[in-house]
Structure formats: structure tokens, C-alpha cells
Amino acid sequence: MTTATIAKPQAVRPGKGGRRVSLPVLLLIIAGILVLTSVVRMITGAHGITSTGQMSTALRLAIPIGLAGLGGLWAERAGVINIGLEGMMILGTWFGAWAGYQWGPWTGVVFGVAGGALGAVLHAIATVTFNVNHIVSGVAINILALGTCRYLSKFTFEHAPQGSSKQSPPIESLGSFSVPGLSDWLGTLNAKHWFLVSDVAGLLGGLVTDVSPLTVVAIALVPLSWWVLWRTAFGLRLRSCGENPVAAESLGVNVYTYKYLAVIISGGFAGLGGAFLALVASNVYLDGQTAGRGYIGLAAMIFGNWMPGGLALGAGLFGYTDSLNLRGGITNVHALILLLAILLVFGVAYLAWRKKVVPAVATAAVSALMFAWYLGTNEVPKQVVTATPYIVTLLVLSLSAQHLRMPKANGQPYRKGQGK
Template identity: 55%
Template structure:
């Protein structure tokens, strides 16, 4: 005789322990964004650093997050198919050179295509090494990064030096013309200038998101939902992700694992190349400059990990790193110093949250972190330029340390696979 238990049925929106309905993912995202905006508004008001929520800072953040977003999407595609792509940095370097070369010849749209093609070539090389010859994924990625640096340096000396008289820099390329969503952008600017608490902060942040746009920015943000729909809502995406979870089982069901891995890694390189094109078409540079990627390929990989191998989380991570970079470039060490105050408030809030959930260890760690950050904030008046320039990298390390406990990579990510090995 069987008894009926109170367990929720499969797929029911209830937790195991309490039976309470779970908050939908989209609503959680809205809540997190609202908390972030409120925290920035509070920090800007109490510290007087209005640049934290200004339209100019947001525009700079969008331009800076774009290459990180493209690189992170590239990492997402590769790793969902089970291939670790440490070579994103090298593919991005190839993309910057290809975009500058094609853009100088034929204009900004050709630069986009050039970045795609050169990045895809790097991805194809990584696929040959890791998928066909089973080279260690980390070794192959590092080799491609070094190769990308060497190849672009040689090509720059060969093709750019006669024109620009500089082997490390390309001639200036033409960029896209910017546009804004009117008349909404002008209305938000008027509200921002009134300097009302919270209202003007929200207007500044939203105004920066819908003004100073380029086609490449639109493409970048559109690729986030497109990647989600392709990878999670299509038969092709299901098969590709199965290659990253259990390639032997996928093969037994008739999935061509090699083909899907190749497609994913080449697409990964193309997306990283788009990130390079975004750097080459940045209004502040408009061309290739040796070393201009500045480790953004690795930051994109960190954003992907922060986002738990999901497009929405990846966008949030890219926005975080891009915003911090934009603040330090736009407003300098004083604004970064003000962010320490915001970090203190956030740590206190996290401590109270964990205490309410009776997680005393988490609450204690958050409280101690808040005290330390506030001590630094009160000790110094500004963050030195040398440290402010590396603020995005420091945020990367801190965020990954905090998020490490909830990460779930694809089960077969980085695992060598040989066809027929499950027989």
C-alpha cells in the first residue's frame, strides 16, 4: 500500500523545504537591477559624486562593456559545447587587427566583417587542436593568444607601417555614426539636469543606455536573447549543450559531436573577433593599437563564469565590469573611492540578509568585509590612479570569489572526447 507524500511534483514552482513559490528569474533580475540603481543613487547623493549616475558615465560603460560582452558570449558558446576557450584574448586581438585592416579599406561595416572573419580563424584553429587532435584546451588557448599577438605584430609591420609610420598602430578608420532614441533621450536629459534624488539618477542611467548608440551596440545587446533562444529553445541548441554535458550519451543518440563542437568553437572565435571590432571602432581609438585588448578577453571569460554560463548573467557581469571601467575613466579615483562607500552599504545589506536567513557565517563574513572596506574608505581620500586603472580586474577577482559557491559549469567542460569511446 502506497502513501501520498507532500512532495511537490516535478516542475512545480515550489522549494523542497517550504513549498513556497519561487520568484521567477525575470523578477529576480528586476529586483537586482532596482537594488543596484538605488544603491548607486544613494552613493551619488551622500558622496556628491554625481558622475556615478550621469549619462556620460553610462555611455562610457556601454562602450567598454561591449567587447567584454562579445568575448563572454564567445566563451559561452564554446564552453556549452564542452570546449574551454582561454584563447578568447588571442581571438580578440586577431579581431582588432582584422577590423582595422578591413575598416581602413572599406568602412565600418567591413570592419565588423573583418573582425568576425579573423576571430573565426582563431576559433577554427582552436577547434582543430582541441576537437580533432585532443590538445589540452588550456594549452591550445594560451598558444592561440601568443600566436595572435605575434601574427598581428608581423602583419602590422608589413601592412600598417608604410601607411601610419608606426608598426604598432593602424591608420585611423571610419567609425559608425551615433544615434539616440528620440524624443525620449532629450526628455531624460532634462530630468537629469534637475538633480532630483533618485529620479535624476534613473534618468541619467536610462539616458546613457538610449543615446550615443551605434549599430554594433545594438547587435551586441541583441545577441544576448538570440544566444539564449538558439541554445535553450532550439533542437540545435539542445544538441550542442548535450555535447558539453555528456558527449558520449549525445553520440549514442545520433548527435554529431565533432560537428557541433566545431560550430560552437568557430562561433566563439567569431564573437570574440566582434569584441575586437568593437575596440577598433571605439570612438576613442578608431583603429588598431598594439595591446589595446588589455586582457578584456579574460575579463569576458570571468563575466561568463560570473553569469553561471547563462546569457543573462553574462550580460550582468559585463555591465558590472564595464561600469567600473567607465567610472574610473570618466571620473577618476574620486569616483572609484565613492564606490567603496557603496560597497560598504552593500556589504551591510548582505549581512542583514544572511542574518535574517540565519546564515550566521555568511552574515559575519559580509559584516567583516563591510568594516574593512569602510576603513579603507575613511583612511584615504581618493584611489590612486595606478589602482583605479585596475579596478575592473580587482572587481573581477572579488566577484568570482563571492560567486564561486553557486557556479555550475557544463559537466564535460574541458573533457577530452574521442568518437566511439563509449562503445
């Protein structure tokens, strides 16, 4: 009697790019980029690219993007694509500003979260209960939120002192703080413009200078989300709904409940990002205030491979490029052209080492064009500076597209009992 040996199915790897970068390697890459940035700063004299003010502004601009990305992470880990993050952020800005003007900024934060969650409930009903296409529902939420907030503004802010149909009255600030002693010391080091030391001081100084309490809360939500999703039974069940909802159901998981919870939490995060824009970034509600940050947050989530740590890095990158538009952007962007050209040279070397000839040649050509652009001009047009965050978003997504692995059941319709 022969015994048949049945080979266990091997896990399918998501391609060569599916391998995760270890923490030491990631830290080494970040350190290398920081050294190159310092070299470029010394060559170009664009000291603003690593100044404390630049980093502080970048952090403030990265927070709404990161919160929107966290919202997308929660929803998509449960298998629901949330294109409606932009609309939920819009609801967060309006409800946060309205309640903040009436009853104070912290009440505005609560209402901002509730406003985003309200939009998420509509998205969950459409996608989870009625199996509406996730993209169609998300786009509808964005349009509905924009129209609703403009309509409500005409009845609330238009008749308020210093308000209009497109702007709320000034809202009380949440305040800010700096770490005593450390903030001034890092600012002094940054002002000396020393090689690498001043750049590190500028980076750290931006984290401890003029920081809003809501910024601290937002940063804490990143490791908290990781812990809940990857270290608790609740998170395991939620993620199983995004990988294989039929198998999750067979193990007793109420897939509908977890999908609803994930989407509502997603909307709450996006609403908090919108409230941050209205209560911290500007202390006023403005029509069109989100400026596509919900979509950029979604891009940051994809760049981070649906992981909180990678998402935070992506949000920081997009926040930094966005900050260039506010603080001496023309000079700084010109210096970053040189930095990008040098980074592409390293990319050429890596591709050549991997024996990818065609991509290496194409990257070399782009690098040569970047060097020519830098050497042939002294500054870049204002329009390029304004478009920098969106250009970076497209570049990052195009370069990282082959290195991603989204949840397997993401965006797929689900009906209870469909596996029977």
C-alpha cells in the first residue's frame, strides 16, 4: 500500500517587490538620504530645505495626509476601498469649524470626527449592505460632501461676523508648545549650517517646536493602529475580512460588522484630518480647504504598502513637498532637483546590479535630464513649485507600483453565506 505524499501549497509571493525592507536597512536608507540632502544643501546654499521652520511646516502639513491615509488603511484592511476619504475630510473641516466656532476647538475636534464618520456610514451602507461599486460610492460621497458643506455654509457662516459663504469666522486656537531648552538648542544648531549636524537638528527641531496637542494625538494614532490591527484578536479578525471573508465567516467572524466598524473608523480618521486643517493648520474653515489631501492620503497608504509605518513615511514625504510651496519654494525646489538627480544615479546602479538593462537606461536618461535642468537654470517656475506635491505623488506611485501587495479581497463584493 503506497502512501501518497501531498505537497503543501506554497504561499504565493507578491512578486520580487513583495519582500519587506528590514528596519536596519530602512534606517540605513533614511540616513543615506539625509547625508545626500546635507551635501546638496552645502553645494546649493539652500539652507531652507532642512531648516527647523521647514520641518515644522512639513509636519503640520503631513498630519492631515497621514490621518486620511490611516483611514484608508483601516477600511482597505477590511476589504473596502475608500475613495471617499476626500469627502469625509471635507465633512470634518466643516463640522469641526462649525462646532469649534460655537463651543470651542476641542468640541470641534469631536464634531469633526463625527462628521467624517457620518460620511463613512453612508459609504458602508452602499458598499457593504448593497454591494455598490466601491469607487462609484466613494466618488459620490466626495461630490455629496462638497455640495452639502457649501449649502450649509450659506446658512451658518455667511451671516456670522467675519464669515462668508466660503469662509467661517476665526476659530479659537488649540494652542501649541515647544519642548523647553531642547527646542532652542536644536534651533541654534540648525542655524549654524554645519554638515549633517545642522540637518539632523532641523529635522528633530521640527518635531519639538510649536507643536499642537492634536499633532501629538495624531502621531500616537499610527503605532496605536499598528498595535490594534496586528497585535489584537480584533485586528486579526478585521484583517481576515480583507483577505478572505468567506474563510473568516466560516470561523464565526461577523464580516458585515467588522467591515462596518472599519469603514466608520476610517471616516473618523479622515474627519479628524479635516478638523486638523480647520482648527490647527489655519484656524478657519475655507471652501476647498482639503485641496485633494484625501486622495494624497490614499496615495501615501499605497506607497506604504498598506502598513502604518510606510504610510507615515509617505505622509511625511508628501507633507514635506507640500511645505515647499509655503516656505521659499522656488530656491528649495531647485536644490531638490539636484538631490533627485543624484538619487536617480544610485537607482541606475541598483538596476544595473539587478541586470535590468532597459529600466536602468531609462533611469539614466531621466537623471541626465535632471542634471541638465539643474545646471541650465537658477530657479524653477512658480507653477512647478505649486504642482510639486502632486508630481511627487504620481512619481512615487509609478515607481512603487510593482512592490505592493494589497489585501486580496480588497474591493470585492461579499454576501453572507456565499461560500456555501
